Amino acid sequence: DGGITQSPKYLFRKEGQNVTLSCEQNLNHDAMYWYRQDPGQGLRLIYYSQIVNDFQKGDIAEGYSVSREKKESFPLTVTSAQKNPTAFYLCASSIRLWDEQYFGPGTRLTVT
Amino acid sequence: AQSVTQPDIHITVSEGASLELRCNYSYGATPYLFWYVQSPGQGLQLLLKYFSGDTLVQGIKGFEAEFKRSQSSFNLRKPSVHWSDAAEYFCAVGSLNAGNNRKLIWGLGTSLAVNP
Numbered sequence: 001d002g003g004i005t006q007s008p009k010y011l012f013r014k015e016g017q018n019v020t021l022s023c024e025q026n027l028n029h030d031a032m033y034w035y036r037q038d039p040g041q042g043l044r045l046i047y048y049s050q051i052v053n054d055f056q057k058g059d060i061a062e063g064y065s066v067s068r069e070k071k072e073s074f075p076l077t078v079t080s081a082q083k084n085p086t087a088f089y090l091c092a093s094s095i096r097l098w099d100e101q102y103f104g105p106g107t108r109l110t111v112t
Numbered sequence: 113a114q115s116v117t118q119p120d121i122h123i124t125v126s127e128g129a130s131l132e133l134r135c136n137y138s139y140g141a142t143p144y145l146f147w148y149v150q151s152p153g154q155g156l157q158l159l160l161k162y163f164s165g166d167t168l169v170q171g172i173k174g175f176e177a178e179f180k181r182s183q184s185s186f187n188l189r190k191p192s193v194h195w196s197d198a199a200e201y202f203c204a205v206g207s208l209n210a211g212n213n214r215k216l217i218w219g220l221g222t223s224l225a226v227n228p
Contacts, residue, residue: 043156102158108153
């Protein structure tokens with residue numbers, strides 16, 4: 001079955017620690033995205049990647065970093081510089097940039 | 113500025129009743145539009161999309177939406193709601209003309225509750 005996997009579903013970290021969220025897709029999509037979702041704020045774009053070895057900042061990139069070394073993988077690191085990291089994180093992919101997006105199940109990160 | 117508005121933050125309907133969720137956009141170029149649904153704690157699932165052609169589009173789960181350029185709207189409808197339709201619904205708008213500078217603009221969502 002083709003799709004997007006995000007792991008883990010729940011993640012707990014102490015303040016000051018970096019944490020990496022996994023996103024893998026086997027849809028052969030070129031573009032991938034990371035969104036953050038907070039109650040009442042919809043989806044906010046963190047980073048996106050059009051092709052391998054290329055990525056761009058979205059609207060709220062501060063405190064986050066990404067890599068795109070393989071077409072299938074687009075991990076997101078939440079650094080200690082992110083002031084309010086507790087949120088629900090969604091990864092998505094599309095055949096081409098800004099086309100119809102397919103979403104993973106999300107990772108809920110809690111930082112205390 | 114480009115924007116997408118979902119005027120209703122929360123809607124409650126009775127099971128079996130009809131449903132209309134509103135989406136209005138402000139976009140300078142030719143838009144393409146999506147409706148997504150999200151169950152609690154889950155990812156988003158595409159319900160339907162409009163790129164061109166027939167302005168009434170059919171989607172999954174019995175949903176349809178109508179693109180009205182004159183009203184800058186893309187409202188989602190379902191003739192008879194089921195309890196399993198309770199979820200968050202998101203409208204998103206992109207541009208066909210803006211090249212790689214385009215992005216998808218997302219609405220803030222409408223939360224749908226269904227009374228038995």
